[in-house]
Amino acid sequence: MTLLAIDHVTKRFGGLTAVNELSFTLAQGEVVGLLGPNGSGKTTLVNLISGDLAADGGRITLAGETLTGRRPDQVARAGVARTFQLVRILPSLSLTENVMIPAVFGAKSHWGAEARAVARDALERVGLAGRAETSAGALTYIDQKRLELARALAAEPRLLLLDEWLAGLNPTELAEGIALIRSLSESGITILIVEHIMEAVRALCSRVVVMNSGRLIADEATETALRDPHVIAAYLGEGTDA
Numbered sequence: 001m002t003l004l005a006i007d008h009v010t011k012r013f014g015g016l017t018a019v020n021e022l023s024f025t026l027a028q029g030e031v032v033g034l035l036g037p038n039g040s041g042k043t044t045l046v047n048l049i050s051g052d053l054a055a056d057g058g059r060i061t062l063a064g065e066t067l068t069g070r071r072p073d074q075v076a077r078a079g080v081a082r083t084f085q086l087v088r089i090l091p092s093l094s095l096t097e098n099v100m101i102p103a104v105f106g107a108k109s110h111w112g113a114e115a116r117a118v119a120r121d122a123l124e125r126v127g128l129a130g131r132a133e134t135s136a137g138a139l140t141y142i143d144q145k146r147l148e149l150a151r152a153l154a155a156e157p158r159l160l161l162l163d164e165w166l167a168g169l170n171p172t173e174l175a176e177g178i179a180l181i182r183s184l185s186e187s188g189i190t191i192l193i194v195e196h197i198m199e200a201v202r203a204l205c206s207r208v209v210v211m212n213s214g215r216l217i218a219d220e221a222t223e224t225a226l227r228d229p230h231v232i233a234a235y236l237g238e239g240t241d242a
């Protein structure tokens with residue numbers, strides 16, 4: 001079953017077309033990599049799906065329900081959660097409080113003890129349950145990233161958008177991060193991953209969609225894409241660690 005459908009979506013910033021008539025679909029349960037050189041439009045597309053930006057053309061649907069034209073909170077209610085390239089946590093609040101907020105405003109709108117239980121479960125899934133009452137500002141970088149992921153999970157998404165969530169991790173943390181994303185996928189969440197770390201893309205994604213200058217240049221099996229001359233040409237000079 002198709003969960004996410006991107007249909008001829010366009011976004012312009014003045015004279016720059018950051019996303020240009022882009023179309024692809026994600027099936028329920030898939031983990032797909034969204035690749036492309038710097039500035040190719042990947043984060044813009046994530047912002048269009050999450051409702052953080054409004055599209056200039058085209059349509060985005062989740063299980064047939066139109067997302068385009070909706071505010072980010074409405075998109076979250078429909079079942080889409082995301083992480084940000086620069087983590088967005090609330091440093092003065094405890095981990096539990098940080099995660100309770102999306103539990104209230106996410107897909108199912110939990111309150112009180114129920115929101116606290118959803119928060120506990122999300123912290124458990126990312127390995128932070130033991131530090132639930134710590135203040136978020138005291139966390140290391142990797143733990144801040146874990147917390148941000150817990151915030152996304154507490155919204156109980158059907159579709160999770162990860163924008164370079166693995167960036168900046170050391171090799172041990174990277175292996176843990178990959179295992180964590182795999183466990184989320186095994187629990188049934190559909191995941192779109194913007195990622196420059198090819199080791200992670202190979203480990204997690206059977207399929208990738210590749211953007212260049214706002215356009216889709218490949219939508220194919222990961223190993224095929226990474227050997228595709230169009231994809232290699234797009235990345236030339238970009239210094240990926242493939």
Ligand SMILES: Nc1ncnc2c1ncn2[C@@H]1O[C@H](COP(=O)(O)OP(=O)(O)OP(=O)(O)O)[C@@H](O)[C@H]1O
Pocket residue numbers: 013016018036037038039040041042043044045
């Ligand atoms: N709010 C904005 N206003 C104007 N231009 C923007 C805005 N956001 C992005 N752009 C431009 O749109 C293009 C696509 O940017 P985007 O951040 O989506 O690329 P990206 O593929 O995510 O890059 P990276 O891999 O470096 O994160 C770039 O040229 C960028 O400068």
